[in-house]
Amino acid sequence: MCLRHHTHMTIVEKILDKIGLERKAASFTSTGMTVADPFLLWRNLKKVDPQKAFEVFSGYTAACIRAIAEDVAAIPLELYTINKAGDYERQYDHELLDILDAVNPQQTGLELKYNTAAHLESVGNAYWLLDGVKTDKDKPRAIYLLDPSRTRVIAKRDDFPYTILGYELRLNTTTKYYKPHEILHIKYPDPSDPIEGIGTVQTAAQWIDADNYAQEFNRRFFLNGARIGGFLESESAYTPEQLEYLKKSFENIFKGVENAYRVAALPKGTTYKPGGETQKDMDFGNLMDRMGSRILAAFRVPKSVLGITEDVNRANAEATNYIFALRTIKPKMRLITTYINEFLVPRYGDNLHLDFEDPVPENRELRIQEMAVATGNQPVMSINEAREEYFGLDPVDRGENVMTDFSKIPLGAPKPKAADRPTIKRNGIRAPITRAARIAKTRKTISLSISEAITKELENIETKTKEIKNKNITTLTDEEYDVVWKNFAARVDKYEKLAIDKIREHNKDTFKEVRENLEQALKSKDISPDKLLDIDKRMALLVDLLTPLVEDLAKTEGAAAAELLGIADLNILNDDVKKALARGIQLMSESYNKTTLSLLQEKINASLSSGASLDDLESDISQIEEFSDEVRAAQVARTETFRVANEATKEAWKQTGVVKTIKFYTAADERVCPFCEPLHGKVIGIEENFFEKGDEITGSDGSTMKVDYDDIGTPPIHPSCRCYTRPSEISID
Numbered sequence: 001m002c003l004r005h006h007t008h009m010t011i012v013e014k015i016l017d018k019i020g021l022e023r024k025a026a027s028f029t030s031t032g033m034t035v036a037d038p039f040l041l042w043r044n045l046k047k048v049d050p051q052k053a054f055e056v057f058s059g060y061t062a063a064c065i066r067a068i069a070e071d072v073a074a075i076p077l078e079l080y081t082i083n084k085a086g087d088y089e090r091q092y093d094h095e096l097l098d099i100l101d102a103v104n105p106q107q108t109g110l111e112l113k114y115n116t117a118a119h120l121e122s123v124g125n126a127y128w129l130l131d132g133v134k135t136d137k138d139k140p141r142a143i144y145l146l147d148p149s150r151t152r153v154i155a156k157r158d159d160f161p162y163t164i165l166g167y168e169l170r171l172n173t174t175t176k177y178y179k180p181h182e183i184l185h186i187k188y189p190d191p192s193d194p195i196e197g198i199g200t201v202q203t204a205a206q207w208i209d210a211d212n213y214a215q216e217f218n219r220r221f222f223l224n225g226a227r228i229g230g231f232l233e234s235e236s237a238y239t240p241e242q243l244e245y246l247k248k249s250f251e252n253i254f255k256g257v258e259n260a261y262r263v264a265a266l267p268k269g270t271t272y273k274p275g276g277e278t279q280k281d282m283d284f285g286n287l288m289d290r291m292g293s294r295i296l297a298a299f300r301v302p303k304s305v306l307g308i309t310e311d312v313n314r315a316n317a318e319a320t321n322y323i324f325a326l327r328t329i330k331p332k333m334r335l336i337t338t339y340i341n342e343f344l345v346p347r348y349g350d351n352l353h354l355d356f357e358d359p360v361p362e363n364r365e366l367r368i369q370e371m372a373v374a375t376g377n378q379p380v381m382s383i384n385e386a387r388e389e390y391f392g393l394d395p396v397d398r399g400e401n402v403m404t405d406f407s408k409i410p411l412g413a414p415k416p417k418a419a420d421r422p423t424i425k426r427n428g429i430r431a432p433i434t435r436a437a438r439i440a441k442t443r444k445t446i447s448l449s450i451s452e453a454i455t456k457e458l459e460n461i462e463t464k465t466k467e468i469k470n471k472n473i474t475t476l477t478d479e480e481y482d483v484v485w486k487n488f489a490a491r492v493d494k495y496e497k498l499a500i501d502k503i504r505e506h507n508k509d510t511f512k513e514v515r516e517n518l519e520q521a522l523k524s525k526d527i528s529p530d531k532l533l534d535i536d537k538r539m540a541l542l543v544d545l546l547t548p549l550v551e552d553l554a555k556t557e558g559a560a561a562a563e564l565l566g567i568a569d570l571n572i573l574n575d576d577v578k579k580a581l582a583r584g585i586q587l588m589s590e591s592y593n594k595t596t597l598s599l600l601q602e603k604i605n606a607s608l609s610s611g612a613s614l615d616d617l618e619s620d621i622s623q624i625e626e627f628s629d630e631v632r633a634a635q636v637a638r639t640e641t642f643r644v645a646n647e648a649t650k651e652a653w654k655q656t657g658v659v660k661t662i663k664f665y666t667a668a669d670e671r672v673c674p675f676c677e678p679l680h681g682k683v684i685g686i687e688e689n690f691f692e693k694g695d696e697i698t699g700s701d702g703s704t705m706k707v708d709y710d711d712i713g714t715p716p717i718h719p720s721c722r723c724y725t726r727p728s729e730i731s732i733d
Contacts, residue, residue, distance in 0.1 A: 047190070048202040050123040054149035056201050057122070060292050061208055063306050064200075064299035065121045071329045071359065072336070073114035078355045088353065095139070095673075096348045098720070102631040104131070104142035106602070108623065112145060116336060119148045120188050121299065124197030127151045127167065128184035130344070136181040138701065139347050146183075153185070155195045162195055186339040204298035300328040318361075325360045333359065476726075478665075484564065485665065485724050491560065492645045495553045499637035502545045503592075504629050510538055510593070511625045514600060518617060527604060533597055542589040543582070546640075550581055553641060554648035561652035565659070565730070572652050580651075581644065587710060588640050592632070599624050639719045646714035646725060653727060654686050661685055663728040664715070674699030676715075676723050683728045689713040 057065065079097050080088040091097070101109040112128075119126040125148045132141035150170045154177075156163040167183045169176040187197025201208060296303065302320035337354050345352050381389070383399035476484075514532055521531040551573060558572035603620045612620075653659035664682040666672045672680075677700045684690055691697065691712040697705045705718065715723035 047193075047198050048205045050125070050202075051149045053123050053199060053201045053205070054147075056208055060295040060306075061201060061299075064296065064301045065118050067301050067305050068121055068299065068328065068332065069114045069117040071325070072117040072333055073110045075113070075329070075333055075359050076357045077109075077337075078357060080353045080355060081349075082351045082353060091352075094348070094352075096345065096352065096354070099140065099143060102627070102635075104144055105599075107145075108627045108631070110626075111623070112143065113336075115145050116186060117332065119145070119199075120186065120197070120332070120336075121200045123148045124188040124190065124199035124202060125151070126186040128186070128344075129178065130182055130184060132703070133182055133347075137347060138181075140344075153195050157195075164195065184339065184343050186336055188335070200299050204295060208295060300324070322361055329359050481665065481726055484726070488557070488560070488645065488649075488724060489722065491556060492553070492641050495549060495645075496637050496641045498549055499546065499641055500633050502549065503542070503633040503637055506538075506542045506545055507596075507625060507628050507633065509541070510596060511621060511628075513538075514621060515618070518604075518621070519614065522614065522617075527601070527608070532600060532604075533593075535593055535597060538593045538596075539586070539589045542593065543585050546585055546589075547582065550585055550640070550644050551578065553644050554581055554651075557645040557648040558652035558655075561649040562656060565653070565656055565727070567656055570652055570655065572648060572655055577648075577651055580647070584640075584643065584647070584710075588636065591709070592636055595632070596624070596628060599627075635719050639716050639721065642716050642722060643714070646716070646723075650686070650714050650725060658730050659686050659727045660731050661728040662714075662725040664690065665724045665726045673718065673721075674701040674703060675705055675717055676721060679717070679723070690717075 077097065077100055079091045079094050081091055082088055100112075103109055103112045116126040116128075127146040127148060129144040129146055130138075130140035131144060132138070146167075146169055152168045152170070154165045154168055156165055164180050166180060167178045167185070169178070188199060190196065190198035296306075302324050304320045305324050333356050337356055341354050345354050379402055382402050384395035387393040387395065387399070510533065513534070517532050521527050524531070554577065555571060555573055559570055562568070562570035600621065603624060604617055607616055607620050650662060653662065661683050664676075664679045666676050666680040675697050678698075679690070682690065689711045691707045693707055693709070693711050695707045697707065697717065699705070714725055715721050717723065
């Protein structure tokens with residue numbers, strides 16, 4: 001029998017010994033060479049293989065990755081344009097923000113950010129496939145995240161600087177290759193490899209592996225009867241076959257948690273001797289705590305973030321959350337947006353910059369202390385201001401003044417000092433205002449700025465509208481007609497917001513019905529479409545919700561279109577127009593609800609095939625509901641309100657009998673898409689269509705789009721299209 005001396009064994013050696021991995025680093029061969037220990041695989045490799053690292057998603061590692069990814073995903077992105085003076089102006093509506101919010105038909109922008117952060121933590125690389133691009137100037141149709149454990153950078157390393165030739169994605173049966181401009185490669189820099197990054201899991205492999213060994217030892221401890229294995233000794237002379245039979249018989253009866261501490265009846269002359277140390281002897285508590293602390297340190301995640309509340313009170317929890325946001329989340333988000341700014345943003349314009357909302361919470365205690373020192377502990381707001389700010393209470397008589405001590409008298413106001421650049425004061429040191437500070441200041445005054453800008457723009461539009469009313473509508477320049485378009489867009493915008501609310505109301509009822517039907521469908525093992533949702537009922541309800549709004553919009557825009565020709569009191573809502581509007585709303589409702597059902601089926605079936613629970617399915621449904629509320633509702637509302645408004649405009653001109661032809665008109669800005677751009681100025685008869693169903697539209701960039709929804713008599717040409725028509729030829733008898 002092999003005897004092992006445990007007296008001088010380390011904790012790790014004891015673990016390895018008990019699970020059958022004998023440590024050999026202390027053993028010498030006849031040549032005097034040391035034999036490698038179990039961790040030599042980690043130490044000898046430059047970096048752990050991505051496939052291995054990507055599979056390590058359990059315990060502390062999974063908790064840390066999830067904590068980081070969830071915080072990164074929750075940070076809103078902010079887009080700014082930079083003018084010639086170097087000032088930054090926030091953009092709330094832009095096609096770049098649209099694609100980052102709705103990256104592809106299966107994922108949301110939040111999911112893209114979450115998985116990007118998770119991939120970086122695991123293997124140090126996140127690969128964004130920019131779908132549909134042919135050069136490094138093209139805008140992607142969608143963004144897909146590739147599996148980093150199956151993706152490899154193809155680079156020419158026999159010369160310097162290294163050249164990236166492309167990317168390789170290895171699937172189960174095929175391999176796909178992508179050109180450099182098709183992939184946005186985000187990475188955690190590896191000092192020893194300028195081509196591929198290195199993840200936190202790869203850098204902390206030894207700590208994670210030791211923790212996994214401890215977990216495996218713990219698991220085997222319980223599987224083997226809640227005690228460490230022992231020895232069977234017998235005075236009888238057994239053959240090897242008899243010994244093996246005795247061992248297996250003993251294990252069958254007494255092995256396993258359910259058989260722990262059963263009384264054993266052994267053959268005559270056979271005794272059982274417990275072997276090795278108990279878990280207490282192995283000092284498991286300290287071992288696992290040490291391994292866990294090291295893993296948390298590697299990811300820079302405080303215990304309080306994971307919900308570990310030992311020795312944590314509110315004060316130090318807030319402090320650690322502040323440090324987590326400042327030292328962990330913000331630098332990672334800054335790295336991600338740096339790559340996006342470098343390789344994706346320029347495709348949308350040279351004057352754009354992508355930033356993000358600062359995730360670091362304000363240090364309110366320090367802020368209060370600074371304010372107290374700055375004001376000499378004197379009041380800085382009136383009683384009425386405090387009542388409104390903190391309690392939402394009405395003002396009181398004589399509560400509008402800021403009160404102070406009568407011993408305090410004013411010393412005078414500081415005189416303004418001329419300076420080349422605006423400055424701010426930080427910690428007693430005068431320093432130039434940074435861009436981040438300017439952005440922070442802009443956030444505080446953004447509502448006022450937007451309000452002032454809108455008021456000024458409306459006044460300008462009103463003035464120009466009065467000027468062009470006396471002109472021939474067909475002779476207006478594009479710049480003059482832009483005023484007409486802005487009036488049109490402003491009116492439609494009000495209905496768009498109402499439509500969004502209606503669609504979200506519809507979503508709420510739809511997903512309520514899905515949740516009520518899902519559990520029953522799972523029990524019957526029938527997840528067919530009609531079991532999840534009554535599609536006909538949903539379509540009819542959405543039509544009923546939107547019809548009054550659509551008819552009112554058509555009436556408003558019909559009257560506005562007639563007024564452009566000097567015709568008043570035109571009501572276009574005859575029976576034929578109402579039927580046409582009803583048909584359009586029916587088409588939209590059918591498309592919207594069937595898309596909802598398709599998304600649900602695809603997501604639920606995929607989750608069920610991977611063994612998801614009911615809670616997991618509930619999470620899937622919530623994600624689709626959020627995507628429908630935040631992305632699809634806005635897109636459909638914009639598309640449908642512009643469609644109805646444009647069709648009503650054309651119908652009004654048709655009913656006047658004076659407009660013979662109309663001309664396609666695009667917005668005068670950089671957001672015009674490649675499909676609409678070449679249509680600007682195209683003229684058709686008032687009774688004709690720009691495109692028939694089945695036609696193919698070729699964009700200015702050579703891309704094509706098939707008209708498969710319906711005939712196109714007026715814009716929109718595609719979802720979220722903002723184009724318009726204007727009279728081209730007028731004949732007055």
